[in-house]
Amino acid sequence: MDRYRVTPAMDADGFMILDRESYDFCGLPDENGRVRPLQWTTRGSAEAWLNQCYRSWAQWEGNGKGTAPKGWRPRRPETSPFDRGHRFYN
Secondary structure: OOOEEEEEOOOOOOEEEEEOOOOEEOEEEOOOOOEEEOOEOOHHHHHHHHHHHHHHHHHHHHHOOOOOOOOOOOOOOOOOOOOOOOOOOO
């Protein structure tokens, strides 16, 4: 099982990323500091965002210039999207 899982949104209109360690949805703070859950219209776009997170966290670990979330690595035997070699395009 992975710590992070793309799941249907609570209103079933899109997809969100669930952090199964904190049992909360991933989000970012707005201009007032309130954390807003992230939501995407397709599963693929949510998975692409999560894959970018995996890539960033691996890079932070590799160069020592940031702190990845504790336990971010997917548990084995399931292979993470990062380890599968998915490519991302802007």
